[in-house]
Amino acid sequence: MSSTTNNDYWPLPKNDPWSTPFAETLLSVVDLFSGASVLDLAAGGGIPSFHIAEEVGPTGKVLGIDLHPGQIQRAKTVQAHRVPWLQFIHGDIKKIPQDLPQFDRITGNLSFMFFRPDRFSALNEVLKFLKPGGQIALSFPSLGTFDPLWARIDKEMKKHKLVKEREALEEYRLERPSSDHVQGWLKELDMDQIKIKEEPLEIKSNPGQEFLYHPLLRNGFLEDAYECFEDQKLAETVMNSVSNDMESFTPLLAIRCAFSAWKKN
Numbered sequence: 001m002s003s004t005t006n007n008d009y010w011p012l013p014k015n016d017p018w019s020t021p022f023a024e025t026l027l028s029v030v031d032l033f034s035g036a037s038v039l040d041l042a043a044g045g046g047i048p049s050f051h052i053a054e055e056v057g058p059t060g061k062v063l064g065i066d067l068h069p070g071q072i073q074r075a076k077t078v079q080a081h082r083v084p085w086l087q088f089i090h091g092d093i094k095k096i097p098q099d100l101p102q103f104d105r106i107t108g109n110l111s112f113m114f115f116r117p118d119r120f121s122a123l124n125e126v127l128k129f130l131k132p133g134g135q136i137a138l139s140f141p142s143l144g145t146f147d148p149l150w151a152r153i154d155k156e157m158k159k160h161k162l163v164k165e166r167e168a169l170e171e172y173r174l175e176r177p178s179s180d181h182v183q184g185w186l187k188e189l190d191m192d193q194i195k196i197k198e199e200p201l202e203i204k205s206n207p208g209q210e211f212l213y214h215p216l217l218r219n220g221f222l223e224d225a226y227e228c229f230e231d232q233k234l235a236e237t238v239m240n241s242v243s244n245d246m247e248s249f250t251p252l253l254a255i256r257c258a259f260s261a262w263k264k265n
C-alpha cells in the first residue's frame with residue numbers, strides 16, 4: 001500500500017464500539033483543512049490520528065502523543081512508514097515537551113478524562129501549544145455516563161448497609177466532568193466560539209458474567225466500582241446481584257461529549 005491523500009484510506013474502524021463512536025462525535029466538531037498542523041492527545045493506537053493525517057494531507061503535520069510506549073509501538077506498527085507527515089511520540093499530555101511548536105489544531109479522542117486531577121490547569125497548559133486563531137477539540141465520557149448503573153450499585157450497597165462504599169461511589173461518579181464544567185473552564189480561559197456536543201452511546205451486554213467482564217466496562221468503569229470496596233468478597237456479592245438485574249439500568253448509556261473552542265487572535 002502506498003501513501004495517498006484519499007480520505008477513505010484510514011477510515012475509523014467500523015468494528016470498534018467505543019473509540020470510533022467517540023471519534024465520530026469529535027470529528028463532527030473539528031474543522032480540519034489541508035496543510036494544518038495537528039497535535040493529537042492520548043493518540044493510543046491512532047484513532048483518529050490516521051484519519052486526521054489523511055484529512056490534512058502531505059502538506060500538513062500530525063503529532064500523536066501517548067503515555068504508554070506500547071500504544072505508540074502499536075500505532076507505529078500499523079503505520080509502517082506510510083503517511084510520513086504523521087508522527088507518534090511517547091509523552092504525558094499533562095507535561096507536553098516545552099520545545100514543541102504551536103499547532104493549528106489540538107485534538108484528543110477519549111482524552112479529557114486524563115487531564116485530572118486539576119483539569120482546568122491541565123487545559124490551560126495544553127492551550128499554550130495552540131496557535132492564536134487555532135481550535136481545540138477533545139472528547140470524553142461526561143457526567144451522566146452510566147448513571148442508572150451507579151444508582152443500582154448504590155441501592156445494593158444501601159441494602160448491605162455500606163456507608164463508606166456509598167460515599168466512595170458518589171465521589172467517583174461526581175469526579176466525571178460535566179459539559180457545564182467544561183463550558184465554565186473554557187470561558188475562564190477566554191476561549192471563543194465554545195461548542196459542546198453530547199450524544200448517547202448504548203453499550204449492549206447480557207446479564208451476569210458477560211456484563212461483569214465486558215471489555216468496555218471492566219477495564220475502567222466497573223474496575224472503579226470494585227475499588228470502592230475494602231472487602232473484595234463483598235464487592236463480588238454486590239456486583240453479582242447488580243449484574244443479574246440489568247433491566248433496572250438498561251439501556252446502558254454513555255454520554256459521548258466532544259467540545260470545541262477557538263483561541264482568540
Ligand SMILES: C[S@@+](CC[C@H](N)C(=O)[O-])C[C@H]1O[C@@H](n2cnc3c(N)ncnc32)[C@H](O)[C@@H]1O
Nearest residue numbers: 019042043044047066067068092093109110114
Ligand atoms: C481510551 S484511549 C484513547 C486512545 C485513542 N485516542 C482512541 O480513541 O482509541 C486513552 C489513551 O490515553 C492514554 N493516556 C492516558 N493518560 C495519558 C497521559 N497522561 N498522557 C498521554 N496519554 C495518556 C492511554 O495510554 C491510552 O492510549
